[in-house]
Amino acid sequence: MVTLYDVARLAGVSTATVSRVVHGQDRVRDSTRARVLEVIDQLGYVPDGAAQSLSRRHKNVIGLVCVERQSPRQQYDIESMSLLFYDEILRGVEARIRHHEWSLLITYLQEASDPDLPRLLSLSGQVDGLLIGEGVVPSAFLARLAKRLPVVVIAGDPSERAADVVTADNRAGSAALVSHLIYDHGRRRLYHVDGPPSAPDARERRLALHELLGAHPACQLLGRYEGMFSVGSGEEAGEKLLAASGNSLPDAVVCANDQMAIGVLQAFAKAGVRVPEQVAVVGFDDIFPGSLYDPPLTTVHQPMRLLGEQACTRLLDRIARPGLRPKAQLLPTELVLRSSCGCPPGTVIRRPVPPLRTSRAARPSRTTPSRTTPPGDAAPARRGTRKNSDASN
């Protein structure tokens, strides 16, 4: 291994000078610089990152932790689309750091499996800051991590207080989508394919649905299935629903994400149920394949790439200036109207979703909230175009 010393010796200068040449900024005589540069090139010297990190007091590396839900089953399957989420986030993060001299350390964790937490801990020794996807890491553990280094959670629970959170405005998005179903299409009898209880985004979406339902006595929730965000569980939900409801189908099936909506679509197709004529089906997230199904899926676009970018920006900021207080940042979503909701075939409308008027209600004090917002507050809210919305700080 070629070290700084080797270069210094061969160039007949001190290590300090070589270091200065390598980093360019300091004043070094041109002739000296040229000589050193030549030796560097000749020897193929590259500074050792570990030594640099140790000497400066930071590593210039941030960690991205992707918490996968459940165990990965099939290999190359539509199931793995849940990872699509992280791929996009990754893209955003990468775009953000590309031109700064930061590196990205990436790790995938199984959902909250205990043996993984130590991995997270040791990871925290290798980076200057941590980006954690999904709010699945226990809050207590998060607090412990956040004490050591800046942490920002992506798509986590916006009421998390230990660390920064950057997440889509799930509540507003869900409200807009359900409003569309109720007001624009007159769908009254809804069925809910929910996500796992541990998922904070599913919770926000569910809350919005319930609020809207509460505000409209004419509407009713026919039932609920607790899925796991996978296509398979969506299919099961569809089959169960079909078996249970005989010939009185609901007007619409509201799914907590696109994968499950696709599963429902598949179950319906298999049973010969026509969508949206007999039932509307809507999802959430706007994953790419959703537009390719028949009928194309109506959904809410979650700005995943932007999520990654913003989270990264925030993290870099916190690393640069420690001592900031954690805050939650809500990114606006977009209603994506295609035809599975009842809109005419060929429809492709993207409609920005403004923050809810009572967005403060999205951040209840501490405990898991249950219907904190009084009914009637969750009106469609489809004017204005304010862009970002900080819930605090």
Added chain:
Amino acid sequence: MVTLYDVARLAGVSTATVSRVVHGQDRVRDSTRARVLEVIDQLGYVPDGAAQSLSRRHKNVIGLVCVERQSPRQQYDIESMSLLFYDEILRGVEARIRHHEWSLLITYLQEASDPDLPRLLSLSGQVDGLLIGEGVVPSAFLARLAKRLPVVVIAGDPSERAADVVTADNRAGSAALVSHLIYDHGRRRLYHVDGPPSAPDARERRLALHELLGAHPACQLLGRYEGMFSVGSGEEAGEKLLAASGNSLPDAVVCANDQMAIGVLQAFAKAGVRVPEQVAVVGFDDIFPGSLYDPPLTTVHQPMRLLGEQACTRLLDRIARPGLRPKAQLLPTELVLRSSCGCPPGTVIRRPVPPLRTSRAARPSRTTPSRTTPPGDAAPARRGTRKNSDASN
């Protein structure tokens, strides 16, 4: 920051003892261990990765470099599916290192843009080994890198000698697909939508096509379009073809990858050309959305995840035992028959592609080869099921 010294002092032992406790293996009296562990927990001590890397003589980090073709245009577009490739590779790599204590540093580079090479170089100072996607990094530079640390190229030119290469058997896959078109569907007049000249995989695929064509005088190549692997360029290829060929369409369009095949499909759909009745269209790679188009795309499955896994395995191996000589490893592909090739609607057949009999011809001595294999050697070859095939070493 809490250091080893802090722990040692508080526990009343030496740093050596603390270190031994942290790493578990050495003999430490139980009572001592317990005391140290307690202090560690109380202080929330986590070893500093940089210091560890410096002290042991390795970092336990491997780098994954994804070389993106062209500049990323649209945001959330089907175009970005080229990245799908890396997402799968990433998955494979991650799966491989998950249970060993390695970390993954990931970097995206613009195709061979000069200012990026220094980034690669400095990256090489932060890792123990490098995985480089696509054979787009200039071979000379690769050699320079490989002198410093183990490097394995994923999906690169199998004739590369400076570094290890792990790649799909593009030639065999392409041969199998074209044979299917010619023999099973009697398509004689072909049109080729090729990839960029810099892409080694496109070259292998092209070579197989030409060999087959050369072996069958009854078949002819009606034309060729040089695309850039994007949907857009595929669309353009389709339009150009339509404009040029009037009402004498080719029997089949062979595309160098799925994105372009999808583009062609879209152009044909727009013009009312029926696939596969009027023209067959086939792709390569088996990206996920291909199965969702109408008609579902016939293609060759490239084991991207496996590629990542194997490449990683090889890299780890080389890191463990330096001094191995670089070798190229060819991974088997799979023919994926759906209906865009002329197979009846609903067809879904996956057929393993055995290595070509003359697989040695796939590794010409040094220079860019041109038709090294004598015509007639590229027969359909559809028996046998040998699994892996090393072209050398």
Added chain:
DNA sequence: TTTTCCAATGTAAGCGCTTAGACCAAGGAT
């Protein structure tokens, strides 16, 4: 000429960790 000043360069003290080798009891063998 002497003094002053400053650009250019060198010296050396860490950064936090690992680990070879030294040291020390406490048995066990002789």
Added chain:
DNA sequence: ATCCTTGGTCTAAGCGCTTACATTGGAAAA
């Protein structure tokens, strides 16, 4: 009683780099 072991622990020398501070040798100022 003396000499070896040997398990448990400590000492201290690095790992390769950065950087505060010291040094040096002109050029400018006096």
